[in-house]
Amino acid sequence: MSAMTSAAPPAGARRGYPLIAAAPPLIAAVVTAAVSAAVWSRLPDRVATHVGGTGEPDGFAHPAVLVTVSVLLLAGWGAGGAWLAGTARVPARALYCGALAPAVLLGYLSPALLLANAAADQAADVRFPMWHLAVAAGAALAAAALALVLPTRPAPEGERGDGAAPRTSTLGLRPGERVVWQRTVHSWLLTALQGAMVIAAVLIAAVGGDTGAWIVLLGGAVILALTTRVRVSAGEFGLALRPALLGVPRLGVPLDRIAAAEVRPTSPLKDLGGWGYRITAGRRGFAVRSGDGLWLELTDGKQYVVVVDDARTAAALLNDLIARRSAHSEG
Known part of the structure; x- marks a missing residue:
């Protein structure tokens, strides 16, 4: 593929x-x-x-x-x-x-x-x-x-406005063909922050500093390591998100709840209210950076959003699987 x-x-x-x-x-x-x-x-x-x-x-x-x-x-x-x-x-x-x-x-x-x-x-x-x-x-x-x-300058051409059109596509999935798509989402900034927290914890412990301080720093680094790298998968099961290191818990949306998939430029702060896994009115999702987002329109009218590399392939695969499911149900 x-x-x-x-x-x-x-x-x-x-x-x-x-x-x-x-x-x-x-x-x-x-x-x-x-x-x-x-x-x-x-x-x-x-x-x-x-x-x-x-x-x-x-x-x-x-x-x-x-x-x-x-x-x-x-x-x-x-x-x-x-x-x-x-x-x-x-x-x-x-x-x-x-x-x-x-x-x-x-x-x-x-x-x-x-x-x-x-x-x-x-x-x-x-x-x-x-x-x-x-x-x-x-x-x-x-x-x-x-x-x-200080002088300011306008945003460059091509930056998305509120009226930006979503991008949809299909993968051309053949009858009977089974495909699973996977990507891992992570943030280099959060990775650097984890490293800085570990270094600070080691330094504080080495010089006999406050025990509580280095424990909090080290614990925070471990929590970030376990939760900020997420494996995103799409296939006949729908869309699934799992922490890359632990594998649990499993989040996502089953295929029978997805009405359509599309790709839109996405900002974590504007579209989800912040970074990480977010739940807002009528919308849930995961984002640690801006970029192309996989937007799922759900059968109950809500939305599920994930900012991930190669989002267009995931959207195309899900759209083909949705079409295949609809054809089977009509047949």
Whole structure:
């Protein structure tokens, strides 16, 4: 069986916007890492990680914990912003603001706190006056104001509007021919997040950090690994979704409940209300990215949606199986 693919651009994918969303937080993460490397030899064995209203420290940890959490927070913000920019129609100025303001805020506070720790003989002696917070907040507000006046550009031609026509097809299934279609859905961003959570958990455990923190991080990574890679299958049974690692539970729709299948450009946020397995009024589905979605019109008037590679082949196969079922019932 030859594969059929669609060249339609992913819904909401605006070239360059993911880079705009990711760049400021990632630059701030690099600056934080560079400052930590420069002052590492001067940091005490335990550093101040939080200060109270008087500027005196009230939270402490190993330097590796402070640096790891700061860098991962910024890198995660950048990666999340890039993902959102590529999958949802976020207004350009909101995108600029969400990328610049937090990056400036944390990109100032984290290195400043590291420098304050490096200047002290021990963590208890660290002083971090509240004017640092005022400077950081002012700079973040200035960045947000700048975001409001930066130029924007329209979405490229070919981006789907609300009136985009669905694409339907058939596979030309011969009488008696049996075919099963399978693809695995996953997100490289979630895979990277799992890796970051494991690294953070190992670092926290290695330096004797909070046991609860590394257990939560490691547990979250395991849950993501078990649930975010999904195997999608289509055949005479209908459509089935199973976690790729566990194989259970099995979700999906039996063939006798499917009235028709088609392919549409799909945005998780707009069409399903978010990422992962979603249930909304009259619609259920699974999506971890935008792109061609397999849309099933069900016999009860509801819809089932899955964003998956080679969705057109799955739709064609299901349409042929539906036609075969109808022919048998009429005969």
